[in-house]
Amino acid sequence: MGGWKGIWVFIEQDDGVIEESSLEVLSRARVLAEERGEEVTAVLLGEAVAGEAAKLGRHGAHRVILVEDPILKYYTSDPYSRIMARLIEERRPDSLILSATRNGRDLAGRLAVKFRTGLIAHVVSLDYDDEGLLMGKVPGFGGNIMAVVKCVKGRPQMATVTPGIFDIKEFEGEAVVEKVDSGLDPEQVKTRVVDREIKELIDISKSERVVIAGMGTGGRMELVNQLAELIGADIGVTRPLADMGLAPRDIQVGSTGVILKGSLAIVLGASGAPHFVSGIKDMGTVISINKDPEAPIYEYSDHYFVGDIFEILPLLLKKLREG
Amino acid sequence: MGLRNIIVTMKVVPKIEELEFDPETKTIKRGAAGNEINPADKNALELALRIKDRYGGRVIVVSMGPPFWEPYLKLAIAMGADDAILVSDRALAGSDTLPTTLTLSKAIEKIGDYDIILCGEESSDGGTGQVPSGIAEWLDIPHVTFISDVMDVSDDKKAKVKRTIKGGHEVVEVTLPFLAAVELGCNTPRFPDFRRKRWAEREFQLTVWSAADLGLSPDEVGLKGSATTVVDLEEVKPPTRLKKKYTGSAEELADKLAELLKSIM
Ligand SMILES: Cc1cc2nc3c(=O)[nH]c(=O)nc-3n(C[C@H](O)[C@H](O)[C@H](O)COP(=O)(O)OP(=O)(O)OC[C@H]3O[C@@H](n4cnc5c(N)ncnc54)[C@H](O)[C@@H]3O)c2cc1C
Ligand SMILES: Nc1ncnc2c1ncn2[C@@H]1O[C@H](COP(=O)(O)O)[C@@H](O)[C@H]1O
Numbered sequence A: 001m002g003g004w005k006g007i008w009v010f011i012e013q014d015d016g017v018i019e020e021s022s023l024e025v026l027s028r029a030r031v032l033a034e035e036r037g038e039e040v041t042a043v044l045l046g047e048a049v050a051g052e053a054a055k056l057g058r059h060g061a062h063r064v065i066l067v068e069d070p071i072l073k074y075y076t077s078d079p080y081s082r083i084m085a086r087l088i089e090e091r092r093p094d095s096l097i098l099s100a101t102r103n104g105r106d107l108a109g110r111l112a113v114k115f116r117t118g119l120i121a122h123v124v125s126l127d128y129d130d131e132g133l134l135m136g137k138v139p140g141f142g143g144n145i146m147a148v149v150k151c152v153k154g155r156p157q158m159a160t161v162t163p164g165i166f167d168i169k170e171f172e173g174e175a176v177v178e179k180v181d182s183g184l185d186p187e188q189v190k191t192r193v194v195d196r197e198i199k200e201l202i203d204i205s206k207s208e209r210v211v212i213a214g215m216g217t218g219g220r221m222e223l224v225n226q227l228a229e230l231i232g233a234d235i236g237v238t239r240p241l242a243d244m245g246l247a248p249r250d251i252q253v254g255s256t257g258v259i260l261k262g263s264l265a266i267v268l269g270a271s272g273a274p275h276f277v278s279g280i281k282d283m284g285t286v287i288s289i290n291k292d293p294e295a296p297i298y299e300y301s302d303h304y305f306v307g308d309i310f311e312i313l314p315l316l317l318k319k320l321r322e323g
Numbered sequence B: 001m002g003l004r005n006i007i008v009t010m011k012v013v014p015k016i017e018e019l020e021f022d023p024e025t026k027t028i029k030r031g032a033a034g035n036e037i038n039p040a041d042k043n044a045l046e047l048a049l050r051i052k053d054r055y056g057g058r059v060i061v062v063s064m065g066p067p068f069w070e071p072y073l074k075l076a077i078a079m080g081a082d083d084a085i086l087v088s089d090r091a092l093a094g095s096d097t098l099p100t101t102l103t104l105s106k107a108i109e110k111i112g113d114y115d116i117i118l119c120g121e122e123s124s125d126g127g128t129g130q131v132p133s134g135i136a137e138w139l140d141i142p143h144v145t146f147i148s149d150v151m152d153v154s155d156d157k158k159a160k161v162k163r164t165i166k167g168g169h170e171v172v173e174v175t176l177p178f179l180a181a182v183e184l185g186c187n188t189p190r191f192p193d194f195r196r197k198r199w200a201e202r203e204f205q206l207t208v209w210s211a212a213d214l215g216l217s218p219d220e221v222g223l224k225g226s227a228t229t230v231v232d233l234e235e236v237k238p239p240t241r242l243k244k245k246y247t248g249s250a251e252e253l254a255d256k257l258a259e260l261l262k263s264i265m
Helices: A020-036 A050-059 A077-091 A102-114 A222-231 A239-243 A296-300 A309-322 B039-055 B067-079 B097-111 B131-139 B194-202 B250-264
Strands: A007-011 A040-046 A063-068 A095-099 A119-123 A125-128 A134-140 A145-151 A157-161 A176-180 A191-198 A209-213 A234-237 A264-268 A285-290 A303-306 B005-009 B012-014 B020-022 B027-029 B035-037 B059-064 B083-087 B114-120 B143-154 B158-165 B168-175 B178-182 B207-209 B228-235 B244-246
Touching: A007 A020, A020 A040, A020 A050, A020 A095, A020 A125, A020 A157, A040 A050, A040 A077, A050 A063, A050 A176, A063 A077, A077 A102, A077 A191, A077 B131, A077 B143, A095 A102, A102 A119, A102 A157, A102 B097, A102 B131, A102 B143, A119 A134, A119 A145, A134 A157, A145 A157, A191 B158, A209 A222, A222 A234, A222 A264, A222 A309, A234 A239, A285 A296, A285 A309, A285 B250, A303 B250, A309 B250, B005 B039, B005 B097, B005 B131, B035 B039, B035 B067, B039 B059, B039 B067, B039 B114, B039 B143, B039 B178, B059 B067, B059 B097, B067 B083, B067 B194, B083 B097, B097 B114, B097 B131, B114 B131, B114 B143, B131 B143, B131 B178, B143 B168, B168 B178, B244 B250
Parallel strands: A007 A040, A007 A095, A040 A063, A063 A176, A095 A157, A119 A157, A209 A234, A209 A264, A264 A285, A285 A303, A303 B244, B005 B059, B005 B114, B059 B083, B083 B207, B114 B178, B143 B178
Antiparallel strands: A125 A134, A134 A145, A145 B228, A191 B168, B012 B035, B020 B027, B143 B158, B158 B168
């Protein structure tokens, strides 16, 4: 019986476009593999993605397992989890690491049970201990508390990594690409995408300046938009605005949305709930406007303006325009 | 078409705004905090009730947790669920995702006769949304996560569900029976009916199952059955902020803010 060896990274793609955070995971895996004298294998499933497979060596892969099939054009759980399970059974990696995107989490939960193995979900750090056990830090309770978690049972050891935690790195050398048959019978597939509607994605995770609208704006975005435009900022929202469909989920800030990393956040009419503030804790400067003199967001602000946004913003816009 | 059982998994969570962390003992003081039904599970229950209205079926809520969750299960009954089951056993304490999903899948098998299982997308107290797909794997049925609606269930045992993805949403076709994880905030959960609430509190009999009732041995569940272990807990200190407070007329505040913006940009 082959032992369980090497680190695998699941490389997510959508219609041929590689998910960037998969490359972040791949880069981190390469560093860990070098410390342990092991190899990193990138596993890429898609429709026609051989061109992308060839590039994965640059971001840390020693080898690439490539599976191409029209059914794999978009992620769905059934075909993806079946192929991954078969590959893992046959080749026995010691660890399998995924990005904690929607799809990565969807797949990881299923595979972990399939192999009765430990899964450390949504980590913000990733290491091995002296015994070779995978170890990660997991934020809990809206980000207030960090649990250090280890996999103690089962192989492959698994983790999903919060996007944006590790940098994408460049490495020398090319990866060996191996093509493997999907072995799928299209008749047997139980989940498939039959329609989709996507707009061009706004990624605010790396925006320098962000104006964030909370419920205090009542979802009326004109003033917010004008301020953002004047100071060259992007726009974010708190969760309820996205829930109500007033803004796309992709610009929701917080523990179940985007964790911001820039230099300036202007928070307009948000109370500062724990799930929200974990999204702005890494911002350089936080300025808030809130009509409640004691809203919890005060504790998380450098500059806190007590007042009504609908009174202050028009005057502010005028002043900024006058220069 | 008439659907068979629609099962909703439900958990009770502390209100995180009210939690305190004791850095000395490294424990979370749950005592001080109030509890609530996990918000995403309320959305799952609401969706289940809407599916029932359209396609029939019985909505059954299942939880794995301590006895003090009973009133919350009764609240789910008051909202419109037909039945509720609590799996409660000391042996289950300390379970991570592996034994939790095993236990819930055994309970679901025991309920039986299901077409749709709905979970919340994640629990608000530090869950990571790994339970739903894990349950589906134990049951060997397909699953879809982050759904906001079940749009259509057809006679040939297929459903179309709306799933949130990067940049928008997609429609996934999935064969019955299936499990879906429901997105937090995708609908507005109904308020409990007053009379039904009174009935639930006084007369409804909650079914309680132990680990043994589900044929689970103590080695399979709890800490022993878990595949991960928490080796340390750390408090995350929020970054120190200047916390300068400005009050005054709107005019004065706008002036100060304009100055401030000019100075830092
Ligand atoms: C599992 C889970 C995950 C969650 N994840 C997230 C997340 O990722 N991101 C997120 O944002 N939330 C998240 N939430 C929701 C979060 O708990 C809060 O409900 C939410 O952040 C509140 O949004 P808000 O501050 O905009 O609204 P509110 O709490 O309603 O606050 C509105 C604020 O606006 C102020 N205000 C009102 N009118 C004015 C005015 N005219 N001028 C100035 N100020 C005004 C009020 O004083 C108040 O402070 C999550 C919740 C759960 C359960
Ligand atoms: N102990 C439990 N009892 C019932 N349902 C649960 C339990 N734990 C998790 N779930 C379900 O799984 C979903 C996701 O939880 P989690 O994976 O812990 O984030 C929750 O929204 C619940 O629907």
